Amino acid sequence: xxxxxxxxxxxxxxxxxxxxxxxxxxxxxxxxxxxxxxxxxxxxxxxxxxxxxxxxxxxxxxxxxxxxxxxxxxxxxxxxxxxxxxxxxxxxxxxxxxxxxxxxxxxxxxxxxxxxxxxxxxxxxxxxxxxxxxxxxxxxxxxxxxxxxxxxxxxxxxxxxxxxxxxxxxxxxxxxxxxxxxxxxxxxxxxxxxxxxxxxxxxxxxxxxxxxxxxxxxxxxxxxxxxxxxxxxxxxxxxxxxxxxxxxxxxxxxxxxxxxxxxxxxxxxxxxxxxxxxxxxxxxxxxxxxxxxxxxxxxxxxxxxxxxxxxxxxxxxxxxxxxxxxxxxxxxxxxxxxxxxxxxxxxxxxxxxxxxxxxxxxxxxxxxxxxxxxxxxxxxxxxxxxxxxxxxxxxxxxxxxxxxxxxxxxxxxxxxxxxxxxxxxxxxxxxxxxxxxxxxxxxxxxxxxxxxxxxxxxxxxxxxxxxxxxxxxxxxxxxxxxxxxxxxxxxxxxxxxxxxxxxxxxxxxxxxxxxxxxxxxxxxx
Amino acid sequence: xxxxxxxxxxxxxxxxxxxxxxxxxxxxxxxxxxxxxxxxxxxxxxxxxxxxxxxxxxxxxxxxxxxxxxxxxxxxxxxxxxxxxxxxxxxxxxxxxxxxxxxxxxxxxxxxxxxxxxxxxxxxxxxxx
Numbered sequence: 001x002x003x004x005x006x007x008x009x010x011x012x013x014x015x016x017x018x019x020x021x022x023x024x025x026x027x028x029x030x031x032x033x034x035x036x037x038x039x040x041x042x043x044x045x046x047x048x049x050x051x052x053x054x055x056x057x058x059x060x061x062x063x064x065x066x067x068x069x070x071x072x073x074x075x076x077x078x079x080x081x082x083x084x085x086x087x088x089x090x091x092x093x094x095x096x097x098x099x100x101x102x103x104x105x106x107x108x109x110x111x112x113x114x115x116x117x118x119x120x121x122x123x124x125x126x127x128x129x130x131x132x133x134x135x136x137x138x139x140x141x142x143x144x145x146x147x148x149x150x151x152x153x154x155x156x157x158x159x160x161x162x163x164x165x166x167x168x169x170x171x172x173x174x175x176x177x178x179x180x181x182x183x184x185x186x187x188x189x190x191x192x193x194x195x196x197x198x199x200x201x202x203x204x205x206x207x208x209x210x211x212x213x214x215x216x217x218x219x220x221x222x223x224x225x226x227x228x229x230x231x232x233x234x235x236x237x238x239x240x241x242x243x244x245x246x247x248x249x250x251x252x253x254x255x256x257x258x259x260x261x262x263x264x265x266x267x268x269x270x271x272x273x274x275x276x277x278x279x280x281x282x283x284x285x286x287x288x289x290x291x292x293x294x295x296x297x298x299x300x301x302x303x304x305x306x307x308x309x310x311x312x313x314x315x316x317x318x319x320x321x322x323x324x325x326x327x328x329x330x331x332x333x334x335x336x337x338x339x340x341x342x343x344x345x346x347x348x349x350x351x352x353x354x355x356x357x358x359x360x361x362x363x364x365x366x367x368x369x370x371x372x373x374x375x376x377x378x379x380x381x382x383x384x385x386x387x388x389x390x391x392x393x394x395x396x397x398x399x400x401x402x403x404x405x406x407x408x409x410x411x412x413x414x415x416x417x418x419x420x421x422x423x424x425x426x427x428x429x430x431x432x433x434x435x436x437x438x439x440x441x442x443x444x445x446x447x448x449x450x451x452x453x454x455x456x457x458x459x460x461x462x463x464x465x466x467x468x469x470x471x472x473x474x475x476x477x478x479x480x481x482x483x484x485x486x487x488x489x490x491x492x493x494x495x496x497x498x499x500x501x502x503x504x505x506x507x508x509x510x511x512x513x514x515x516x517x518x519x520x521x522x523x524x525x
Numbered sequence: 526x527x528x529x530x531x532x533x534x535x536x537x538x539x540x541x542x543x544x545x546x547x548x549x550x551x552x553x554x555x556x557x558x559x560x561x562x563x564x565x566x567x568x569x570x571x572x573x574x575x576x577x578x579x580x581x582x583x584x585x586x587x588x589x590x591x592x593x594x595x596x597x598x599x600x601x602x603x604x605x606x607x608x609x610x611x612x613x614x615x616x617x618x619x620x621x622x623x624x625x626x627x628x629x630x631x632x633x634x635x636x637x638x639x640x641x642x643x644x645x646x647x648x649x650x651x652x653x654x
Contacts, residue, residue: 044632046630046631046632047630047632048630049616049617049618049629049630050616050617050618051616051629051630051631052612052615052616053612053616056612143641143646145646145650147649147650147652157640158641160638160639160640160641161638161641161642162638162639165641166642166645169645169646170645172649173645173648173649176648176652178649178652179649180646180649181641181646198633198634198635198636199635199636199637199638200631200632200634200636201631201636202631208632208633209632209633319638321625321627322636322638323636323638356615356616356620356621356624356625356627357611357612357615357616359615360611360615361608361611364607364611370588371540371541371542371587371588371591372540372541372543372586372587372588373543373545375541375542376545376548376550376624379615379624380624383624383625384625
């Protein structure tokens with residue numbers, strides 16, 4: 001058997017790109033296989049006149065709606081929350097909002113602290129140095145000094161609050177609640193050849209300015225300079241195993257030709273949906289339930305971060321149509337709430353308003369958009385005058401919440417799609433209600449003339465975690481503390497599949513810090 | 526007066542989005558690509574049939590008419606049509622510019638926002654968390 005590479009990394013998103021770069025810094029030979037294609041600058045919606053239509057079609061983050069040529073089928077009809085992702089070089093970071101907080105120290109020990117979920121088998125302190133590395137590579141912006149994040153010591157200047165942020169901040173202050181300007185993976189100043197943010201607004205439509213740190217602009221550029229080879233439009237269908245040792249991957253190139261690549265170490269980073277899909281599809285006589293699945297936990301313990309939205313509408317124009325939509329300010333006041341009937345807690349994540357089409361549709365849904373001569377004033381009552389507080393709930397790992405293979409919906413190569421089974425935990429329902437009530441208090445205090453609350457919000461399943469849990473016990477987890485599958489030598493997982501619990505903050509920064517940490521562990525094995 | 530297809534749907538769309546001269550916002554039927562785009566609206570034929578059947582008139586109150594149409598024909602197809610109308614009209618550069626003062630496309634036009642007033646953070650920083 002010919003060994004082609006030291007490392008084969010499956011997936012070029014947040015985790016895969018970070019891990020591949022880390023391997024390449026140690027002069028290893030690395031191949032990245034990516035399901036999707038490169039996104040060119042002039043592909044991005046905000047370079048088009050009808051940018052919201054493009055955003056809602058080709059760049060639609062909802063996997064079950066987008067149905068792009070490089071997507072595998074996703075059936076989320078049995079989940080109140082739709083899975084969001086993007087298959088491209090750079091993965092879902094192409095469309096992420098770039099809100100970039102760290103998981104908190106307490107998030108690693110919820111079993112010990114609150115007797116719910118599990119503790120992480122690795123310590124927070126062991127990840128800390130990798131947060132620093134990651135934030136440097138991802139051009140972290142933000143304000144040093146948040147009492148919740150005493151370890152953060154370096155960042156570019158924060159994204160501007162604008163009038164909308166200041167209005168909300170005053171509301172938080174009146175209630176005596178914590179808030180802080182967002183940490184963002186956005187270059188707010190020209191540095192290291194990166195352009196600065198120009199406040200276009202919809203970062204979640206991709207960033208033609210290249211100020212947002214999607215990993216095609218960060219890790220992948222440096223990895224390629226180090227000699228990493230990246231093959232796009234390649235769909236990995238299964239892991240090849242000999243004598244319980246992973247030796248390579250099999251998949252299909254763009255033309256549908258089946259190809260095999262051999263490597264010394266196989267590293268999966270295809271997301272908490274894509275990674276279990278590949279493992280479950282890699283079943284054999286020795287692994288009839290899928291590869292690395294003797295625990296039966298591959299695809300299980302799916303966590304999605306149920307979200308509630310509370311939208312405040314103000315009398316004055318608040319500039320909420322400008323600036324990074326998903327990066328404004330956050331509050332960890334309710335990260336833990338002693339006087340509530342739920343455990344754990346939620347983050348309040350402030351968002352700016354949407355574009356004209358989104359605003360018009362939102363007003364219509366509230367029965368506040370009349371047609372005829374009134375349509376312009378009705379529209380003007382919302383546009384640039386909205387602020388949203390997203391309640392991001394810490395999810396609880398439950399075995400019944402899972403990703404399964406769907407043999408009735410196949411991809412273009414005849415491989416199974418995925419079906420999502422997910423229900424909200426009772427604790428999450430209580431938390432969501434608590435959060436939305438508090439966000440309405442906040443909106444009132446900030447001066448909103450009206451607020452609207454709903455949750456769980458359907459199209460918000462960005463934060464997908466837990467489907468190949470890390471742990472010490474092979475009967476209760478899929479991978480060990482080095483990311484290596486308990487059942488299969490030389491096969492590793494470095495994406496958010498391995499997260500034992502979910503925190504209540506956006507996971508991208510922690511996904512990458514854990515991927516860098518595991519890359520070093522994998523290298524040392 | 527009885528209108529034929531597609532004139533009746535154009536009349537209806539004009540009633541929905543009549544423009545606002547004082548703000549230089551054009552009516553939907555005055556947009557340069559209107560006649561091409563309207564053909565691609567998913568339920569345009571259904572709408573034509575409804576308008577013809579209900580004998581839509583220029584003098585009809587548009588919101589009341591839509592309400593009655595939904596009651597008579599159900600809301601699914603009419604809502605799909607309205608959705609397409611909104612995506613087209615509020616996504617058109619000739620509407621966006623006067624309505625929002627934003628350029629279209631957005632890129633590469635910079636918007637400058639004020640720096641943070643750091644005094645706002647004093648109460649947070651002084652709290653003992």
